[in-house]
Amino acid sequence: MSYQSLPKVELHTHIEGAAPPDLIKGLAKEKSVDLSGIFAEDGGYAYRDFWHFLEVYEAATSVLKSPTDYARLTKAVLEKCAEAGVIYLETFISPDFCGGRDVSAWRDYLAAIEDAANEAERDAGITLRGVITAVRHFGPDAARETARCAQETAGGFITGFGMGGDEKSGKQSDFAYAFDMAREAGLQLTTHAGEWNGPQEVRDALDHLKVQRIGHGVRAIEDLALIDRLIEDDITLEVCPGSNVFLGVYSDLGDHPIAKLRDKGVKVTVSTDDPPFFRTDMVKEYEDLSRQFGWDAADFQALNLAAIDAAFCDETTRTRVRKILEAQDV
Ligand code: HPA
Ligand code: ZN
Numbered sequence: 001m002s003y004q005s006l007p008k009v010e011l012h013t014h015i016e017g018a019a020p021p022d023l024i025k026g027l028a029k030e031k032s033v034d035l036s037g038i039f040a041e042d043g044g045y046a047y048r049d050f051w052h053f054l055e056v057y058e059a060a061t062s063v064l065k066s067p068t069d070y071a072r073l074t075k076a077v078l079e080k081c082a083e084a085g086v087i088y089l090e091t092f093i094s095p096d097f098c099g100g101r102d103v104s105a106w107r108d109y110l111a112a113i114e115d116a117a118n119e120a121e122r123d124a125g126i127t128l129r130g131v132i133t134a135v136r137h138f139g140p141d142a143a144r145e146t147a148r149c150a151q152e153t154a155g156g157f158i159t160g161f162g163m164g165g166d167e168k169s170g171k172q173s174d175f176a177y178a179f180d181m182a183r184e185a186g187l188q189l190t191t192h193a194g195e196w197n198g199p200q201e202v203r204d205a206l207d208h209l210k211v212q213r214i215g216h217g218v219r220a221i222e223d224l225a226l227i228d229r230l231i232e233d234d235i236t237l238e239v240c241p242g243s244n245v246f247l248g249v250y251s252d253l254g255d256h257p258i259a260k261l262r263d264k265g266v267k268v269t270v271s272t273d274d275p276p277f278f279r280t281d282m283v284k285e286y287e288d289l290s291r292q293f294g295w296d297a298a299d300f301q302a303l304n305l306a307a308i309d310a311a312f313c314d315e316t317t318r319t320r321v322r323k324i325l326e327a328q329d330v
Contacts, residue, residue: 003286006300007087007324009307010271010282012215012238014133014164015070015091015113016061017274018077021045027063027072035059045277050196050247053277054137054166061097067112070098074113078120078128080275084282087126088321090312092133092162095149101142106149114157127321129159129313131190134178136165143178147185154185160312161187162215167196172204179209188212188312190238195249199223206233213238213310218249220266221257227264236267236310241289242280243273259293269307270300297330 021044028035038056040046047056064073081089093113099105110130117128132150134143143163150161161182163175172193179189193205195216202220205211206229217237220226230237239258250256262268270289275281289295308321 002283003290003297003300004083004085004283006085006286006297006330007304007328008085008282008286008300009088009269009304009311009321009325010081010086011090011213011236011269011307011311012240012271012273013077013081013089013091014057014274015073015077015093016064016097017057017277018080018091018272019060019064019073019276020076020080021276023073023076024060024063027069031063031065033063035063044279047277051166053247057274057277064097067098067108070109071112071116074116074128075120078117078124078126080281082120082124082126086282087324088129088308088311088313088317089126090129090131090160092164093130094133094135094164095146096135096138096142101145101149103149103152107153110153110158117157127313127317128157129311129317130157131160131162131312132158132182132187133161134163134165134175136163136167136175136192137169138165139170140174140178143175144181147178147181150182150187151185154182154187159188159314160190161185162190162192162211163209164192164215167192167201172201173208176208179211183210190215190312192216194219195244199226202226203229206235212236216240216244216249218244218257218261221260227261227266230267231265234267236269236306237261238271239268240271240273240278242285243278246278246280253288253292256292258289259295267306267310268303269310270303297328301325301328301330 098109
């Protein structure tokens with residue numbers, strides 16, 4: 001069965017990481033930037049491992065230089081996601097890449113992204129919310145500046161604050177101040193943890209950053225007491241199975257713990273992370289999970305309901321999206 005038409009909620013994407021390669025190639029050409037080294041023969045992005053991925057990601061992002069570029073990016077990303085049946089999407093947006101953490105420049109980027117999102121909501125029926133994101137390997141001082149951008153623009157379209165980047169760089173606790181700032185601004189919180197580091201990283205995220213959701217978090221499976229804590233604290237995991245397999249966190253989907261985590265009672269959701277980088281989209285994720293674990297449309301409906309419950313959005317939006325999910329006859 002094709003899962004294309006099933007309405008979906010996706011909580012974990014990086015806006016630049018969702019950039020169609022052709023958009024990046026077109027921008028590189030317009031700006032006379034040579035990015036030929038980051039593309040493979042098949043036209044997709046090329047890199048060796050996660051750390052090289054981060055470098056290629058930043059190289060691709062280097063041609064996104066203005067609010068107009070981000071408007072084009074937002075439009076292209078939302079069109080692709082809507083084609084895959086996504087009706088509600090959250091994306092990580094980094095003031096680092098949008099104006100170098102300058103509040104005034106950031107406002108201009110954000111306005112352009114929001115305009116493009118409003119247009120896509122009208123034209124393609126997809127709702128976007130932004131999660132402002134610090135980049136871990138840029139360090140705690142940069143994260144505070146990012147949190148300042150978050151404080152200045154929290155509310156409405158911007159509903160969350162998070163952190164991505166290199167999990168091997170620094171500690172979650174180094175970023176507690178930035179997360180405190182974001183929490184005080186009323187933002188909901190998530191951080192990448194338990195993808196490249198083990199369960200202790202997830203504990204650190206809960207203890208020091210007091211997040212409600214965890215990006216990935218899959219390595220919690222190695223610690224049964226932590227599993228109990230995730231359930232007790234009502235933490236939702238933003239699981240990205242295709243990303244984990246593509247980057248080699250697990251050698252194949254059969255080894256991936258998403259089904260075990262779900263069976264133990266952890267709230268799991270499914271996202272694509274950086275879809276063209278991992279040669280995936282939400283339809284492929286669902287088809288692969290269905291083939292591997294026997295999940296059917298009713299299972300995916302339940303996952304999507306869990307996702308909208310954990311979404312960083314206002315209650316009107318939550319109720320509207322939930323109704324669409326519930327109306328599906330699965
Ligand atoms: N993981 C961590 N950091 C990132 C990613 C990712 O997939 N994409 C962009 N920054
Ligand atoms: Zn991610």
